[in-house]
Amino acid sequence: MTTENILISGASVAGPALAYWLAGYGFTPTIVEQAPALRDGGYAVDFRGEVHLGLLRRMGILGPIVRAKTDMGATTYVNAAGKKLASMPADLFAGDVEVLRGDLAQILYKASAPRAEYIFGDSIASMTETRDGVDVTFEHGPPRRFDLVIGADGFHSNVRSIAFGREEKFASHLGLYCAIFTLDNFLALDHASLAYNTPGKLVILNSARANTEAKVVFYFASPLIDHDRHDAEAQKTILAERFAGIGWETDRILDAMGDAPDFYFDSVGQINMDAWSRGRVALIGDAACCPSPVSGMGTGLAVVAAYVLAGELAAAGGDHRVAFPRYEEALRPYARRCQKQGEGAARFMAPESRFMSWLMNQNYRLMPYLPGKGLIAKSARKTAEGIELREYPPCSEVVTSP
Numbered sequence: 001m002t003t004e005n006i007l008i009s010g011a012s013v014a015g016p017a018l019a020y021w022l023a024g025y026g027f028t029p030t031i032v033e034q035a036p037a038l039r040d041g042g043y044a045v046d047f048r049g050e051v052h053l054g055l056l057r058r059m060g061i062l063g064p065i066v067r068a069k070t071d072m073g074a075t076t077y078v079n080a081a082g083k084k085l086a087s088m089p090a091d092l093f094a095g096d097v098e099v100l101r102g103d104l105a106q107i108l109y110k111a112s113a114p115r116a117e118y119i120f121g122d123s124i125a126s127m128t129e130t131r132d133g134v135d136v137t138f139e140h141g142p143p144r145r146f147d148l149v150i151g152a153d154g155f156h157s158n159v160r161s162i163a164f165g166r167e168e169k170f171a172s173h174l175g176l177y178c179a180i181f182t183l184d185n186f187l188a189l190d191h192a193s194l195a196y197n198t199p200g201k202l203v204i205l206n207s208a209r210a211n212t213e214a215k216v217v218f219y220f221a222s223p224l225i226d227h228d229r230h231d232a233e234a235q236k237t238i239l240a241e242r243f244a245g246i247g248w249e250t251d252r253i254l255d256a257m258g259d260a261p262d263f264y265f266d267s268v269g270q271i272n273m274d275a276w277s278r279g280r281v282a283l284i285g286d287a288a289c290c291p292s293p294v295s296g297m298g299t300g301l302a303v304v305a306a307y308v309l310a311g312e313l314a315a316a317g318g319d320h321r322v323a324f325p326r327y328e329e330a331l332r333p334y335a336r337r338c339q340k341q342g343e344g345a346a347r348f349m350a351p352e353s354r355f356m357s358w359l360m361n362q363n364y365r366l367m368p369y370l371p372g373k374g375l376i377a378k379s380a381r382k383t384a385e386g387i388e389l390r391e392y393p394p395c396s397e398v399v400t401s402p
């Protein structure tokens, strides 16, 4: 085999899933994660259709994922006074299994850790490709040489910046921002969500972790804002300025923002690249082809991509010059369809015109009674199942404890 040691940057979804398959094929994966430990909790992500579920089953993690599922029920749309306008059953939008991203990352970590080296609290500082490998320096640890480097480090990928150039070359903004944090379940929601929208703004509050806490998700329409991505206080100010006084429980929710144990704020966008690899470096997951958070497809796409990239490397006997183009050829049409789903969804998340916002509320009110109500879920499932996965050489199983 021409390839043995593979460095993966990022331990969320794509990175650990890739490490799982690579180790099964006899490669030696090392994962470097910038955070000091696996990031906990977070927002809910979902899997849908047999392509996703089949891979999770083959990885032996479908059981643990189902046991960790959020079990969310209906989403109720309310007006500024909290009066219920419409109720949407969970199966109208949700996938087959919904789980918190942090819980999923824990499960993937557990499945891959027995046969992968994990380094937390570090990040790649530089990569120099030579004829035989990639010389990597780290922010903290000693320099090392790897045969290949894979960037699984998300929308703001560090590996992409180093190997391919500035993020702005590849990122497209979908006209939305998203913020999320955890707070007390002060409305005693029971496996349920409340949603409130005004023109250009959407607030969704849902119970989480068996109703012991709540999570709030804000979406607002905006062109790109010039702000420091690492300055959470400045981001909280932006959010408060946009949402204060809009009605319903929004001010109370904003008051809880200061105590939030977690706070996420980012633009909603996609990554589009002409090529996902350069020499011995390749990208996977959101780093390569982020379909956006609103697509509902990013997690499944990352798991599918991990299977394909590892399988192509195994099939090519570790020759990245053969495997990387085949990986891209197999996955690109699927990734594009996932992105299209994201573009469509972004248009309806927080429409800015009063009329569109009103129309959305009417739509939610009527949707449960419309004959075509299953079409949204059906179309998402069709997208999720829109790839025929190749069989790769046999992969030895990693037995994980239940």
Ligand SMILES: Cc1cc2nc3c(=O)[nH]c(=O)nc-3n(C[C@H](O)[C@H](O)[C@H](O)COP(=O)(O)OP(=O)(O)OC[C@H]3O[C@@H](n4cnc5c(N)ncnc54)[C@H](O)[C@@H]3O)c2cc1C
Pocket (backbone or CB within 6 Å): 009, 010, 011, 012, 013, 014, 015, 032, 033, 034, 035, 039, 043, 044, 045, 046, 047, 101, 122, 123, 124, 152, 153, 154, 155, 156, 157, 158, 178, 180, 284, 285, 286, 287, 292, 293, 294, 295, 296, 297, 298, 299, 300, 302
């Ligand atoms: C608000 C929100 C809601 C979403 N909802 C859904 C949904 O309902 N359904 C769905 O399928 N998807 C959803 N997604 C998308 C989904 O979370 C992503 O598509 C998926 O997590 C992609 O996985 P990834 O491993 O490629 O990247 P990420 O999950 O972004 O992980 C990247 C990892 O790299 C690490 N990292 C970053 N920089 C460095 C560095 N310099 N060095 C080392 N490590 C680094 C990060 O800490 C992180 O652990 C949502 C996303 C968001 C933000």
